[in-house]
Amino acid sequence: MRCGHGWEQAYEIQHQVDAGGQTHVVYYADGERVPSPLTRPTCLNCGGNVVRIMRAGQVSMVSNAIASMHQRQHGTKNGGRRGSAAAGDTAAGSTAAEGERHHWHLSDLLHPFHHHRG
Incomplete structure (x- = not known):
């Protein structure tokens, strides 16, 4: 860790x-x-x-989620928009400037493991 x-x-x-x-x-x-x-x-x-x-598949799930978020940020999966993140791609309350790389926080990586109760 x-x-x-x-x-x-x-x-x-x-x-x-x-x-x-x-x-x-x-x-x-x-x-x-x-x-x-x-x-x-x-x-x-x-x-x-x-x-x-962790249980089997958890690391792959997080790796795929991070790769997907990274691809969307660079315009490959969000309709060709470059440098602009789709809604929900950045941490709550933050935005990515044009061409700026996203700085990952531990909470970003652990988010898929949180169990939301509602």
């Missing part, structure tokens, strides 16, 4: 019983045995050990 890097990793989880009757859980990623992602998770980008583990 230090660097904001996001990735998805699928694990094959095998429950094994040793000769003494003890149950062990073994994790595999991409066909290779790996340490448990729950005991000491490590960021693939910065090596930090404070990471957020």
Whole structure:
């Protein structure tokens, strides 16, 4: 969570019983045995050990949402308008000037995870 890097990793989880009757859980990623992602998770980008583990598909959903917002800001999906954001593309109360890049805040990235009750 230090660097904001996001990735998805699928694990094959095998429950094994040793000769003494003890149950062990073994994790595999991409066909290779790996340490448990729950005991000491490590960021693939910065090596930090404070990471957020989320349900499958969450990282892809946020990545796609950010890419979509970025494309709309640069006029590729909003009818050819360049540098102008469509309604709802910028953070509440802010506007992007012509040709200005959007400065992302952590709250922008976490917005898809908030559960709105109404």
